[in-house]
Amino acid sequence: MSIQVDMESLLLEVLTETSSSASEGKVASYIPELSKADPSLAGVAVMTPDGLFQAGDSSHPFTLQSISKIITLMAALEQRGVEEVFARVGSEPTGDPFNSIVKLETAEHKPLNPMINAGAIAVCSLIPGSSVEERFSIILEMLEAILGRTVQIDQAVYTSEKETGHRNRALAYFLKDTGVLEGDVEEVLDLYFQQCSILVDCTDLARIGMFLAAKGITWSGQRLVSASIVRLVTTFMVTCGMYNASGEFAIQVGIPAKSGVSGGILGAVPGRFGIGTFGPALDPKGNSIVGVKMLRELSHRLDLSIF
Numbered sequence: 001m002s003i004q005v006d007m008e009s010l011l012l013e014v015l016t017e018t019s020s021s022a023s024e025g026k027v028a029s030y031i032p033e034l035s036k037a038d039p040s041l042a043g044v045a046v047m048t049p050d051g052l053f054q055a056g057d058s059s060h061p062f063t064l065q066s067i068s069k070i071i072t073l074m075a076a077l078e079q080r081g082v083e084e085v086f087a088r089v090g091s092e093p094t095g096d097p098f099n100s101i102v103k104l105e106t107a108e109h110k111p112l113n114p115m116i117n118a119g120a121i122a123v124c125s126l127i128p129g130s131s132v133e134e135r136f137s138i139i140l141e142m143l144e145a146i147l148g149r150t151v152q153i154d155q156a157v158y159t160s161e162k163e164t165g166h167r168n169r170a171l172a173y174f175l176k177d178t179g180v181l182e183g184d185v186e187e188v189l190d191l192y193f194q195q196c197s198i199l200v201d202c203t204d205l206a207r208i209g210m211f212l213a214a215k216g217i218t219w220s221g222q223r224l225v226s227a228s229i230v231r232l233v234t235t236f237m238v239t240c241g242m243y244n245a246s247g248e249f250a251i252q253v254g255i256p257a258k259s260g261v262s263g264g265i266l267g268a269v270p271g272r273f274g275i276g277t278f279g280p281a282l283d284p285k286g287n288s289i290v291g292v293k294m295l296r297e298l299s300h301r302l303d304l305s306i307f
């Protein structure tokens with residue numbers, strides 16, 4: 001049997017075995033537009049040096065949400081350098097939910113890491129430019145170079161989050177008060193909401209995962225980001241990428257990953273694969289139920305854990 005048939009039948013098998021668990025989860029509703037997602041959708045894609053393999057709803061579009069945090073972090077590190085970025089954001093896991101505000105007052109003013117909302121908003125404020133459009137184009141440019149295609153934002157999700165993102169607004173104004181956030185707060189929030197609303201599918205996530213697995217080299221062979229930046233970002237994916245479930249995910253799955261509340265999970269297996277999963281029904285910590293299960297199965301069957 002060819003690699004193609006093997007990998008695609010494995011993906012289909014894993015998807016079929018896990019997709020019924022979607023009924024155990026709930027679609028995110030705190031962003032009203034996300035609540036319209038069909039909880040039974042499930043898709044998976046794997047990108048290897050041999051090509052792209054997929055199963056299920058792997059071409060169904062969804063918004064990047066928190067997965068965008070890794071793109072913006074790479075862009076900020078490229079544009080501003082390690083020292084400036086880590087003057088504004090820390091590198092420790094929190095154990096708190098992704099949108100928690102509590103540690104900003106009780107730990108230190110700097111958000112604990114760039115994968116929680118407070119940290120990602122602080123990182124957004126470091127993206128240079130004289131307008132939101134100019135700043136957003138830096139993020140888009142990096143993502144589009146990785147994907148080899150242009151991307152769009154989902155206007156309805158963007159508007160919905162902009163209108164209801166009170167918690168993120170609170171985080172951003174707190175950060176402004178403590179001097180962590182640079183520039184105009186609403187402009188930074190606008191940039192953050194836009195990056196969260198970028199439309200992708202599982203195959204895109206698999207491609208980004210492969211880019212990270214290849215230490216910053218695109219499918220077409222272009223070095224886009226230094227290997228040291230990719231090492232930093234993938235380390236954050238291990239320690240903080242699955243929010244306050246990162247420890248258990250490291251034990252059960254053992255690959256650098258980043259999830260988003262619309263149901264996507266991006267996995268990068270260093271030197272080997274990129275994986276993208278999608279399933280909008282989430283567990284209480286905000287990770288896709290089916291996505292985590294599929295990744296666990298793939299990790300066991302293909303021996304993917306880095307530990």
Ligand code: GLN
Nearest residue numbers: 065066098117196260261
């Ligand atoms: N846009 C979402 C928010 O800020 C992203 C969160 C996530 O995907 N966990 O709440």
